[in-house]
Amino acid sequence: MEIREAGPGDLSGIVEVHSRARVAYYGAGGLPVGEIITPELAREQREGWTAAIISAHKRVRVAIVDGDVAGVLAMGPPHPPDLDPRTTAQLYQIHVDPEVWGRGVGSALHALFVRHLRDEGLALGVLEVWERNTRARAFYTRHGWHPEGTSRPGPAQTPYLGMRLLHP
Numbered sequence: 001m002e003i004r005e006a007g008p009g010d011l012s013g014i015v016e017v018h019s020r021a022r023v024a025y026y027g028a029g030g031l032p033v034g035e036i037i038t039p040e041l042a043r044e045q046r047e048g049w050t051a052a053i054i055s056a057h058k059r060v061r062v063a064i065v066d067g068d069v070a071g072v073l074a075m076g077p078p079h080p081p082d083l084d085p086r087t088t089a090q091l092y093q094i095h096v097d098p099e100v101w102g103r104g105v106g107s108a109l110h111a112l113f114v115r116h117l118r119d120e121g122l123a124l125g126v127l128e129v130w131e132r133n134t135r136a137r138a139f140y141t142r143h144g145w146h147p148e149g150t151s152r153p154g155p156a157q158t159p160y161l162g163m164r165l166l167h168p
Contacts, residue, residue: 006060013069021095029132125165
């Protein structure tokens with residue numbers, strides 16, 4: 001496995017992994033595929049990932065397995081305005097192709113986020129995870145994240161839950 005900075009040439013692979021991961025975790029949470037994958041969402045994903053890749057403030061990394069994008073990490077300053085970007089970073093997204101789940105791709109990408117906290121001298125990491133995505137919630141809990149008691153609306157009347165990681 002190779003992990004490197006994402007570039008414009010990775011866009012199709014990133015969107016593909018993101019879509020497959022969404023189908024897996026939202027599908028496991030009871031959403032029909034027709035609500036998960038739409039032409040509008042595909043356009044939004046391409047636009048969003050393009051903006052993230054070229055952003056001066058966000059960092060996007062890809063995990064390459066057997067020559068293909070197998071995972072993606074996006075991180076940067078926190079979205080909530082009450083959090084100080086001098087002390088906090090947000091893990092926006094980790095997506096791993098379900099075909100390589102359990103092979104350490106997600107953990108390797110997560111380790112890059114933790115290294116980012118350390119290298120930048122940041123004390124806190126924050127993220128949001130869909131409440132029904134029990135696999136992701138268990139993953140983050142295993143990696144030291146704790147619920148912070150915040151939420152925002154999500155699909156199927158199920159919220160996204162805030163989690164925190166304190167970095168020593």
